[in-house]
Amino acid sequence: MSDSLAGRLPASPRGAAPGYGQQGGSANLADILERVLDKGIVIAGDIQINLLDIELLTIKLRLLVASVDKAKEMGIDWWEHDPSLSSRARPAQQAGAGAPPDAAIGSAQGAGAGSGDEALAEENERLRAELARLRSAAALPGSAAAEAAPAAPEEER
Amino acid sequence: MSTAPETPAGAPGADAGEMSYVYAVGREGPALDGLAARLAGVDGRPLRPVAGGGLCALVSPVPADAFSERGLAAQMEDLDRLEAVARAHHAVVDAAFAETSVLPMRLATVYLDDARVAAMLVGQRDQFQELLGRLEGHVELGVKVYADPRAAATAPAEPAAATSSGAGAGRAYLRRRQAQQRDSQDVYQAASDLAARAAHLAEGVASSRAVHRPQQGQLAARAGVNVTNEAYLVPRDHAARLHRELAALADGAPGVAIEVTGPWAPYSFATAVVAEGADGGGPR
Numbered sequence: 405m406s407d408s409l410a411g412r413l414p415a416s417p418r419g420a421a422p423g424y425g426q427q428g429g430s431a432n433l434a435d436i437l438e439r440v441l442d443k444g445i446v447i448a449g450d451i452q453i454n455l456l457d458i459e460l461l462t463i464k465l466r467l468l469v470a471s472v473d474k475a476k477e478m479g480i481d482w483w484e485h486d487p488s489l490s491s492r493a494r495p496a497q498q499a500g501a502g503a504p505p506d507a508a509i510g511s512a513q514g515a516g517a518g519s520g521d522e523a524l525a526e527e528n529e530r531l532r533a534e535l536a537r538l539r540s541a542a543a544l545p546g547s548a549a550a551e552a553a554p555a556a557p558e559e560e561r
Numbered sequence: 562m563s564t565a566p567e568t569p570a571g572a573p574g575a576d577a578g579e580m581s582y583v584y585a586v587g588r589e590g591p592a593l594d595g596l597a598a599r600l601a602g603v604d605g606r607p608l609r610p611v612a613g614g615g616l617c618a619l620v621s622p623v624p625a626d627a628f629s630e631r632g633l634a635a636q637m638e639d640l641d642r643l644e645a646v647a648r649a650h651h652a653v654v655d656a657a658f659a660e661t662s663v664l665p666m667r668l669a670t671v672y673l674d675d676a677r678v679a680a681m682l683v684g685q686r687d688q689f690q691e692l693l694g695r696l697e698g699h700v701e702l703g704v705k706v707y708a709d710p711r712a713a714a715t716a717p718a719e720p721a722a723a724t725s726s727g728a729g730a731g732r733a734y735l736r737r738r739q740a741q742q743r744d745s746q747d748v749y750q751a752a753s754d755l756a757a758r759a760a761h762l763a764e765g766v767a768s769s770r771a772v773h774r775p776q777q778g779q780l781a782a783r784a785g786v787n788v789t790n791e792a793y794l795v796p797r798d799h800a801a802r803l804h805r806e807l808a809a810l811a812d813g814a815p816g817v818a819i820e821v822t823g824p825w826a827p828y829s830f831a832t833a834v835v836a837e838g839a840d841g842g843g844p845r
Contacts, residue, residue: 431822433644434776435703436651438790439828440668442773444654445586445692446832447681451630451671527731 579622581611581678583670584653585826586689587663589617596657603649611675613682616689619653619663620678628671637669658826662697664689665826692831699768700800700824702793704759704807705776707818708752709785710745748816749788755817756789758810766803767793771829785818792829800824 582603587593589612597608602621611618626632636642647668654665672678682689764770771794775787795803804821811819 431651431655433647435822436647437643438773438776439825440647440650440654440665443771443828443832444665444667445670445689446667447583447670447685449583449670449681450673450677451580451628451633451669524731524734528735531731531735 578625580625580628581620581672581675582623582628583611583666583672583678584608584619584621584650585657585663585665586616586618586682587657587661588690588693589615590661592661593617593619593657593663596660600653600656601649602653603646608653609675611678611682613679614684614686614689616682616686618678618682619657620675621653623671628669633669633671654826654828658700662693663826664692664696664831665828696794696827696830698797699794699827699830700797701827701829702763702767702795702800702804702807702824703773703820703822704763704789704791704793705787705820705822706752706756706759706789706811707783707785707820708745708748708788709816709818710741710748712784712816744816751814752788752817755811755814755819759789759807759819760791762806762810763791763793763795763803766799767795769794769830771832773829783818783820785816792825794827794830795824797824 584602589610594610594617597610597619600608600619602608602619603623606621606623608619608621611620624632627636636646650668654663657663658665672681760770771792773790773792775790776783777787793803800823804823807819807821811817
């Protein structure tokens with residue numbers, strides 16, 4: 405792993421490629437489990453758990469290692485509820501940076517209400533109404549449009 | 562059940578209170594004999610080589626009660642215990658693989674005694690020899706690509722609770738979301754491109770490829786979203802170079818990362834399911 409990469413993501417650095425036989429203590433548990441439980445030679449040993457129950461176990465384990473559904477259950481789902489990533493936001497995403505602001509606002513409102521964040525939903529509703537008024541007034545005054553539009557990165561600071 | 566020091570290397574595990582846990586199978590010879598003499602298995606129990614059909618299995622004794630079907634099920638439900646067994650299993654496979662070609666067994670491959678292990682080796686000789694020949698001189702590299710829109714975001718995400726009241730807070734929220742949307746769109750595209758470049762690079766060297774599920778959930782300790790999780794079977798001589806080249810692919814790209822792991826024993830390519838013949842003619 406390169407230095408710049410290690411600096412960019414706050415993950416446990418693995419360092420340079422380890423030599424052979426040096427993974428035993430340092431390898432990531434998820435990486436090990438997906439190999440020792442899911443891969444390797446399966447023989448019908450005398451203890452039959454490795455034929456049937458390991459399959460079940462593997463499914464259970466995926467709840468820990470690899471399941472999007474379980475991750476959602478556990479609340480690790482920010483990409484799902486995040487309006488900027490939800491499917492409702494897709495049309496705006498596909499439209500690119502020039503997406504009409506109301507599309508994104510609509511998606512944000514929908515997700516906000518869906519996640520029960522009522523205050524935020526109200527807030528968005530007010531903004532939406534305000535924006536609609538402004539837009540219907542034909543001439544988009546710069547200040548309101550700029551504030552709601554996805555432009556001007558310096559405003560994010 | 563006996564907790565006495567184990568039988569000498571090569572002796573059958575005759576103790577009724579213990580069974581034989583198989584970690585890996587390789588060709589019979591001094592390499593595996595020597596490994597068995599200095600490695601420990603699950604719970605630190607000594608390894609022993611069990612030979613049969615020109616093959617050799619690395620075996621350690623395990624308590625029969627804890628590794629019965631019920632005992633195993635209970636152990637595997639306990640993540641700490643599962644981790645201990647999995648790491649011990651992997652440590653043996655990894656150490657053996659460092660010195661010689663071995664086939665890693667699935668976790669918790671347990672036989673009643675060493676005689677049953679030897680019978681299995683004899684019964685599976687042809688299949689194991691063929692697999693050993695195919696995997697000889699190869700290692701496995703793991704390649705995971707991550708997207709981390711938050712790392713690339715132009716505005717740091719703030720807790721929703723911070724948006725207390727007033728139109729300004731709402732607008733600020735929307736601005737952040739807009740920026741995040743734009744950023745995450747770019748980041749996922751970049752991650753997809755990175756994965757494609759990694760696959761292209763690896764496939765030029767690898768002789769085989771296996772696809773794992775992306776890691777998510779509480780064990781996926783890494784930041785970001787794992788978008789691809791693959792393994793490549795690579796000639797040992799090319800592994801270090803490919804490892805370096807793959808790891809360098811994400812240099813300079815914000816919000817995306819590539820993690821290269823290994824060299825691993827070729828777990829992901831030793832996936833044959835050895836069927837009924839495993840009994841080796843012996844009684845159940």
